Amino acid sequence: MKIAVVGTGYVGLVTGTCFAETGNHVTCIDIDEKKVEKLKNKVIPIYEPGLDVLFDRNIKQGRLDFTTNLKEGIKGAKIIFLALPTPPGEDGSADLSYILKVADDLGPILEDYTVIVDKSTVPVGTADKVTAAIAANAKVEFSVVSNPEFLREGVAVEDFMKPDRVVIGTSSKKAQKIMEELYAPLVRQGNPVITMDEKSAELTKYAANSFLATKITFMNEIANMCELVGADVDMVRKGVGTDSRIGKRFLFAGIGYGGSCFPKDVQALAKSAKEVNYDFEILNAVMSKNETQKTKLIDRIKDHFGDIKGKTFSVWGLAFKPYTDDIREAPALVNIKALLDAGAKVKTYDPEAMENVKGQLGDSIEFCEDEYAAAEGADALLIMTEWPVFRTPEFDKIKTLLKENVIFDGRNLYNTETMAELGFTYYSIGRAAVKN
Numbered sequence: 201m202k203i204a205v206v207g208t209g210y211v212g213l214v215t216g217t218c219f220a221e222t223g224n225h226v227t228c229i230d231i232d233e234k235k236v237e238k239l240k241n242k243v244i245p246i247y248e249p250g251l252d253v254l255f256d257r258n259i260k261q262g263r264l265d266f267t268t269n270l271k272e273g274i275k276g277a278k279i280i281f282l283a284l285p286t287p288p289g290e291d292g293s294a295d296l297s298y299i300l301k302v303a304d305d306l307g308p309i310l311e312d313y314t315v316i317v318d319k320s321t322v323p324v325g326t327a328d329k330v331t332a333a334i335a336a337n338a339k340v341e342f343s344v345v346s347n348p349e350f351l352r353e354g355v356a357v358e359d360f361m362k363p364d365r366v367v368i369g370t371s372s373k374k375a376q377k378i379m380e381e382l383y384a385p386l387v388r389q390g391n392p393v394i395t396m397d398e399k400s401a402e403l404t405k406y407a408a409n410s411f412l413a414t415k416i417t418f419m420n421e422i423a424n425m426c427e428l429v430g431a432d433v434d435m436v437r438k439g440v441g442t443d444s445r446i447g448k449r450f451l452f453a454g455i456g457y458g459g460s461c462f463p464k465d466v467q468a469l470a471k472s473a474k475e476v477n478y479d480f481e482i483l484n485a486v487m488s489k490n491e492t493q494k495t496k497l498i499d500r501i502k503d504h505f506g507d508i509k510g511k512t513f514s515v516w517g518l519a520f521k522p523y524t525d526d527i528r529e530a531p532a533l534v535n536i537k538a539l540l541d542a543g544a545k546v547k548t549y550d551p552e553a554m555e556n557v558k559g560q561l562g563d564s565i566e567f568c569e570d571e572y573a574a575a576e577g578a579d580a581l582l583i584m585t586e587w588p589v590f591r592t593p594e595f596d597k598i599k600t601l602l603k604e605n606v607i608f609d610g611r612n613l614y615n616t617e618t619m620a621e622l623g624f625t626y627y628s629i630g631r632a633a634v635k636n
């Protein structure tokens with residue numbers, strides 16, 4: 201099948217590449233000329249593990265190409281995916297301007313019956329708005345389908361190729377059949393395709409993200425309780441996670457959720473509720489609790505050191521989670537800002553995200569070639585992202601590099617007893633502090 205993907209970011213590039221891998225001819229379209237130039241030169245502009253193998257193979261086999269020209273890119277496409285940004289607007293609601301602009305542009309250039317798919321995360325009612333925008337100028341029949349994406353960055357290819365489920369929101373039998381044909385290679389692996397109306401599909405995406413964000417926040421609250429009563433959040437996590445009604449995943453306490461999805465989607469759902477005069481109170485609590493959780497360790501740092509003006513902190517990890525270079529809403533950046541605002545200095549290392557942070561923070565912090573160089577001469581070490589390379593460092597080497605043997609761990613990477621034996625003062629989340 202010939203398909204087009206409009207928007208070639210984290211979702212669009214993975215969607216396009218994976219559908220090429222299942223035998224389709226895919227054209228990815230983006231207005232960012234530099235990005236398209238890179239892609240044409242076989243350079244992937246993001247870090248996403250495993251994407252390169254599929255990307256190279258499908259370009260070589262002539263199933264994947266790139267353009268900035270919408271009309272050229274959609275020619276002959278049976279399905280057009282919209283994988284465009286839906287960032288928070290000033291009032292917190294999802295900004296649909298990118299989607300509606302492309303919908304306006306598509307109307308006059310559609311040449312045959314086409315399925316237009318909202319792959320972006322969009323509020324209830326967007327399929328109707330996209331339909332109206334296209335219909336204003338379309339000369340041919342078309343259907344708009346809501347097909348939200350549930351992939352996680354860092355494991356995007358795996359999530360896309362083996363999804364827990366595929367949600368297809370459509371009231372058109374014709375569009376449903378075409379979408380089911382497209383997803384058939386993934387369904388054959390035993391994954392369910394759940395077909396529903398457009399509005400339910402749109403809400404499913406926000407419900408999933410908001411539920412997961414709430415689950416994480418709930419565990420962060422339990423962690424805060426643990427610290428006050430002398431319990432251990434890792435034990436509590438194991439104790440509750442083994443209940444199959446609760447499940448083991450997404451129960452890890454830390455320095456708050458970040459990324460390009462949870463923060464904006466929880467906010468957008470709260471805003472959508474408000475628009476229908478419903479106060480979705482639990483979401484307001486999740487958002488405000490997540491904000492305070494992010495800088496929890498800054499309070500510990502100030503308790504430990506008193507005034508931190510002039511002190512140097514080594515920050516391990518910048519990306520909002522491991523296996524990505526994405527720094528959107530990364531808790532590490534909030535912590536770095538708090539340290540700089542208090543007059544402290546920062547030395548940092550991240551395996552993939554340093555270039556993106558350089559673009560934002562310039563030379564206000566020091567970027568180092570590895571985690572040990574980042575620790576050298578620092579007053580303390582802060583762990584912000586659980587990259588595997590940070591899990592088993594050479595602690596004896598760290599001791600020779602840090603001025604004081606103190607670690608503030610936002611991801612609970614180390615065993616507290618081991619840290620006590622090694623002679624570190626060690627603060628983590630939801631567990632007793634180790635003082636040495």
Ligand SMILES: NC(=O)c1ccc[n+]([C@@H]2O[C@H](COP(=O)([O-])OP(=O)(O)OC[C@H]3O[C@@H](n4cnc5c(N)ncnc54)[C@H](O)[C@@H]3O)[C@@H](O)[C@H]2O)c1
Nearest residue numbers: 207208209210211230231232283284285286320321349353
């Ligand atoms: N990132 C994720 O993990 C993820 C997962 C599921 C869903 N989503 C949702 O998918 C959508 C896209 O997210 P993303 O992270 O891929 O965004 P992104 O910012 O990485 O990519 C969006 C791309 O769209 C391009 N673009 C903007 N206007 C355009 C236009 N008029 N024509 C062509 N291209 C245009 C941009 O240049 C950019 O390359 C959002 O709604 C997001 O909420 C994201």
Ligand SMILES: O=c1ccn([C@@H]2O[C@H](COP(=O)(O)OP(=O)(O)O[C@H]3O[C@H](CO)[C@@H](O)[C@H](O)[C@H]3O)[C@@H](O)[C@H]2O)c(=O)[nH]1
Nearest residue numbers: 349350351352353416450451452454457458459461520521
């Ligand atoms: O137990 C956990 C799990 C995650 N996180 C944090 O939660 C955030 C989001 O993590 P994750 O969900 O793994 O990454 P995303 O790539 O943002 O994926 C989420 O957002 C995407 C965009 O909508 C959805 O498609 C995915 O299903 C959804 O998991 C990160 O800051 C994590 O550190 C925790 O603090 N504790």
